[in-house]
Amino acid sequence: MEPTINNSPSKKQSHMTVMLSINAAAILVAGILIASAILFNGGIEFRAVGERSDIVEGDAESVALLESVSDSEATATEYVDIIGNDDYVSTSSHEYDNSTVPDGELWNEKSIVIYGTPDVDICVGGGLSDLGEMYWQTDDTSVISGFYNTARTWLGYSNDTCRYPVIKGYGTTTITAGTYDGRRKDSIAVTVIEPPVEQWKHEVLTLVNKIRIKNNLEQLSWGDTCANAADTRATETKTLYAHTRPDGSSWSTACPAPSTGGTSGENLAMGNAAVSPATTVALWMGSAAHRANILNPEYTKLSVGFVFDMDADYKTYWSQFFSTY
Numbered sequence: 001m002e003p004t005i006n007n008s009p010s011k012k013q014s015h016m017t018v019m020l021s022i023n024a025a026a027i028l029v030a031g032i033l034i035a036s037a038i039l040f041n042g043g044i045e046f047r048a049v050g051e052r053s054d055i056v057e058g059d060a061e062s063v064a065l066l067e068s069v070s071d072s073e074a075t076a077t078e079y080v081d082i083i084g085n086d087d088y089v090s091t092s093s094h095e096y097d098n099s100t101v102p103d104g105e106l107w108n109e110k111s112i113v114i115y116g117t118p119d120v121d122i123c124v125g126g127g128l129s130d131l132g133e134m135y136w137q138t139d140d141t142s143v144i145s146g147f148y149n150t151a152r153t154w155l156g157y158s159n160d161t162c163r164y165p166v167i168k169g170y171g172t173t174t175i176t177a178g179t180y181d182g183r184r185k186d187s188i189a190v191t192v193i194e195p196p197v198e199q200w201k202h203e204v205l206t207l208v209n210k211i212r213i214k215n216n217l218e219q220l221s222w223g224d225t226c227a228n229a230a231d232t233r234a235t236e237t238k239t240l241y242a243h244t245r246p247d248g249s250s251w252s253t254a255c256p257a258p259s260t261g262g263t264s265g266e267n268l269a270m271g272n273a274a275v276s277p278a279t280t281v282a283l284w285m286g287s288a289a290h291r292a293n294i295l296n297p298e299y300t301k302l303s304v305g306f307v308f309d310m311d312a313d314y315k316t317y318w319s320q321f322f323s324t325y
Helices: 076-083 197-214 227-236 277-285 288-294
Strands: 018-024 029-034 111-115 134-138 144-147 165-167 171-179 185-193 264-270 301-308 316-323
Touching: 134 144, 197 277, 197 288, 197 301, 197 316, 227 264, 227 301, 227 316, 264 277, 264 288, 277 288, 277 316, 288 316
Parallel strands: 111 185
Antiparallel strands: 018 029, 018 264, 134 171, 144 165, 171 185, 264 316, 301 316
């Protein structure tokens, strides 16, 4: 399937997860793919909750995640099946060793560490259920300012026992949660740290190679030649999210083919659905245009760029630079 051409993206791109792909084998064809996502800024109001109060506003449309992709029939739940849930996407809540939480409490752990992306929702004990309505508090709004009243079920989290934190900075805050009927109440220290940028970039390569092996394709090697270009492109998408660079030149000028020739391609993704290597690769594999680049038998190299900026509109910015050189 040829990539969908869309040269006039709608305003709905603002503050949601979007992806771009392009293949530069002979003719440059741009594909712009738009997916719905929980909004980081706007769409759903949030606030630090008070005692026995965790109410935030938002309609079903606002909190829908990846309901559709313009050139693919794949849905969010199908992304897992496309690339294999064992290797790429967690299909269960991020549950710590909480199978036997003491009566009246919610966690066995006294502290946890999460990435600022965030890559997990905060969940109570995995063995707990039927807790009813709960309240969630945070004592340092500069780290976690509040919680959405829903979990990201497309990642396997349960609305009954998990909350999607609104992360504002790095540091440690104490989260207190409890049931309105007073049966359970507990606190846990949550430390938010920076994502491991270099590690995650190479994890994307590992995931792509697992996919290529399953499709009887040669593995890609890390593209040292275009590594800086991939980082540059990820950074540039903060200013202009397109296959045109901020200076008006083509994306391919970031790492042009040598005089002896060569081909290259680019995938981009940004937004709060692209919160980890696994979820980002799942997004790309759920799109025909992006999947075509990942499964292109001509490519031999892959460079990956990743930028996480807590203060930026979309926070997470990814680039894949495929090449034969």
